Amino acid sequence: MARFIEFVTGANSPADLEAILGEITASLGYEYFALTHHVDLRAAAGSTIRLHNYPDRWVDYFDREGLAAADPIHRASQQTALGFSWHNVPLMIPLTPRDRGILARAKDHGIGTGVTIPANVPGEATGSCSFAMAADRRAPPDNLALTQLVGAFAFEAARRVWQVRPSARSIRPGARSRLTDRQRDCLIWAARGKSDWEISVILGISEETVAQHIRQACERYGVQKRTSLIIHALFDGTISFADIARR
Template sequence: MFERVNAFVDEVSTASSQGELRTILADISRELGFAHFALSHHVDLRNSSEPAIRIHNYPDEWERYYDRKQLGRTDPVHRACQMTAVGFTWSQLPNMIPLTRMDRAVLDAAARQGLGDGFTVPAHVPGEVNGSCSFATARGKPLKAEHLAVAQLVGAFAFEAARRLAKRDRQRLADPARFSDRERDCLIWIARGKSDSEIATILGISPETVHQYVKAARANYDAVSRSQLVAHALFSGTISFMDIFKR
């Protein structure tokens, strides 16, 4: 089976789109005995100011329930990911976190949508919101314990492939080379929480010049807020966390 993992790594490393990655994940999930998979950042995707990933083949009704309840951050499976760096089965949840009445309602709702037991691989990348890759059996179907070690590897490599594709897509939307050194300086001070007038004083330029720099940067990234602008600049590599915290 580990030979299949090697083939999977080759496939995802050359995937050219999220749609292609979704197909590859669906194929190997079936081979491992899973009916469903979900690869995502742990955010409320509809209201997030940060670029986020979500690739899955869960039932449509479950996706609508998930978004309606804003489960991106509160899903018990996602919360359990904060407690470990390795994969875990959903049956282990009561031993990992205290389950609330709402948590049990979420798990019951998942079961009603046909999801059985599952296995989740956490994804912790410094500087990014947490994420995971989950695999779920059809309701009533048992997990195949002998396949969980393989699922651990598949989930980790799949998440990294999704990050690569997302970063490539963001770079297509915003070319870091379009920023001058002075514009980049403005982005760094924005990330440090400074206002336009404060940045103008620090850099020795007019507030109007700073405003125009910020306006151009937001247009370049199609960002609707300063926090989203900073997130895009970080994800594209235009600025780094070292830039922000260095004094």
């Protein structure tokens, strides 16, 4: 493990990382790895991470059907911060007939059981690092704790190699959307379903002031609708689901 960490933190290109991941995947007892953001690469920017050694025919089908966000494994990874076996996915999310069809199609294309390590960084697309067996092989002995460490280090290395997020020094002042405390307060109450009038009563300000705070928050994010504002603010960590659920 120490050798892997040393190599992966020193990787300077996707090719370096691919070689290291291939070696560690085999040592863990798996055949395939997939380190990726959960976005459609056909519409994504160049900083989107994707590195794998899956069978070509499965990748072709996956891309053709646009499964990056719909894949049940990817959706399940958004429900936990810990690695999980694919056998537990039905316990983590409700599976639709289409979901079961996707899993069956993966098996038809040579992908059997596996494990996935979530990589959900606020302000970035969700992602994961998965390790899988061929469809006709049994899973290796349980080593989820070690696999968790490998997946976490691998994804962080990929973020650095792909330059997903610039360093703090390179971010221009004000480049990221930031809300004032009062704008954030109004946004949280709006996300809880309160009207401007209700928010004004709760916060002790005028209804017009509430509308102005929401309007200015939308301008900072470059959106027009409150729903889009809430989604963007959740995505970059300005507000959390706990903020919305708290009473």
